[in-house]
Amino acid sequence: MADQKRFRTPYKTVESQEIDADIYQPPLAKVSPKGCPVLINIHGGAFMLGSSRMVNMDQVEDCLQRGWIVVAPNHRLCPQIDLLEGPIRDIRDLLAWIYEGGLQQAMNQHGSCHPRLVDLSHVFAFGTSSGGTLALCLGFGVPRPVAGIYDMYGPCKFDDPFWKTELPQMVSKIPSGLTDEFLNQVFDENPIPITGGVSLEGQAAGPPNFNDPRQAFALTQIARGNVMDTIYPSKKWEDVDPIRNVTASFPPTFIVHGLGDTMVPIDLSRALLAVLGHHGVRSGMREIPGEEHTFAARMKVGSETWNLQREGFDFLDALVHNT
Template sequence: MTSSNNKDMRPALRAPYKTVDGVEIPTDIYLPTKVSQRDAPVLIMIHGGAFMLGHAGINNRDQIADCVERGWIVLSIEHRLCPGVNVLEGPMEDVKDVLGWAQNGGLAEVLKESENGKSVRADEGRVMVMGTSSGGHLALSTAWTSSTPPLAILDFYGAKSFSSPFWTQPIPEMPAAFHAPLPASDVAAVHAEKTVFIGGTSLEGQPADPTHPNPQQRQAFAMHAIATGKVLNSIWPRYPADLQLIDPVLKVSSSWPPTAIVHGTADQTIPIAMSKELEKRLREAGVKTSLFEVQGEPHTFAGKMTKGSATWDSQRRGFDWLEERLEESYAVK
């Protein structure tokens, strides 16, 4: 793989899109570099981390650069992390709210009041959503949680098919330390973090954000849940009940927005068969969809991928697909 040219890329703005219990939940805002007479489409980008780890800064900077070069505004968002809040009332609600914020004047107001952003106008009717791993799931969830769904969704190897027994199986290949029981005090401490949105080393390997007070504690909790097949128990205490509230495969309908999926063929953390099942259901419902397979890549490949590699070219088809949906939208009278 070639080295990236965009590792030092910085957001133009960072602004809150909501406040929860006195805590502002922010998004990084990247502005388009491409000059256009049109208002700028918006892409909401959601990081991975098993719903329990990560932060906005771990999204792939080359992907962000690719999008702003297309003329898009990119919102690299923070969301509350489980298990202090469950996936429906925390991450899924946050993503629904940032979508509404971008569609209904919140983003426009921030841009208008900023020296960096006042020359850019967001196209509130053309807001798209993408994410990786748990972020892929959260992107998909906007199809049924939002009053106005996004123009299109791009899912990178997102979590889905929660009724599969796969989700309760331990992963023996993971280090023995991750299988060992955790101190009760550490478990309680992680559950007590109700509005935390930065935590732990990402599953893609990026380091923890130093602003989080106890990254090792949260990291240990999340890796133990993954190794022992308890992710769903950690993010959805009702499990196995009410999966229809959180599982994309169980929520497919004819009103679902156009959706593309990018998935590595060597993924053992979330097998590509789960994405193929979602693609099949979307097609049966008459939803415009595509599945782009990335040959030989395991889970979380987007975190290590760099511009110029074969993987880069393969995964970029997903963003080209979003561009096609945009062009179709302009053609509609």
């Protein structure tokens, strides 16, 4: 990443806890005189795991070569705080921070003698798995939504029976002997963590460690079909479910989903696409042959999967050049 500088900066503080993001600046040679579009790149992990460093760096580099600034945030992790008050609130506060000039100020302080200018008319959201859901949550419930969204196999339709279904392929991997006392140690973590465990979708940090209560807890909830009840006990789905919040003013949205996904059924994304179309929202979807839920962790640059998933970034790129 020649002529590119990554730095980390806080974007909000909760009591004494700083919540931060990694900022990736594009090479100066790629910067448009009109300024740099911004891509918010949100990690996955079932809202309970992951961190800003667990995103796919090949995708980051692709965006930098397009002349975009990439912002990869951390957010508070469930279950000590629920989905709305934790991950969604943090990501929405990040968007407000960008629109209010916080990103530009941070870049001016950390940048070179040739700072990149932020193009606030083209702030986009992208995420994989739970990060895809959070990207979609920047299309509603905010004063100024993002200009476009790329959702990569993000969960939605939270009242679907699937979300209460056990996943046999994961149940078989859960060690015996995990007690509730051990698993519930996650509720004792203070402050609420903003990083945790392995990545379920980006560049994996190794196999799950079932000696870590957070990883064991999260993977057990996924396997047992308890994720939605765990992260949002109130079940007020109308406040958090993207598919219930699509209107004619929803941002242009592109969806990518693997046809072999057993952790988030592709039918849920198809349903979201149908709702987007019903409301006349500019949208598209690419179904990836044979790919499971976590294929972003394994895809190789130049492969068929790589080229197909790039259509999501091309969709966003077209929004820059057609406006």
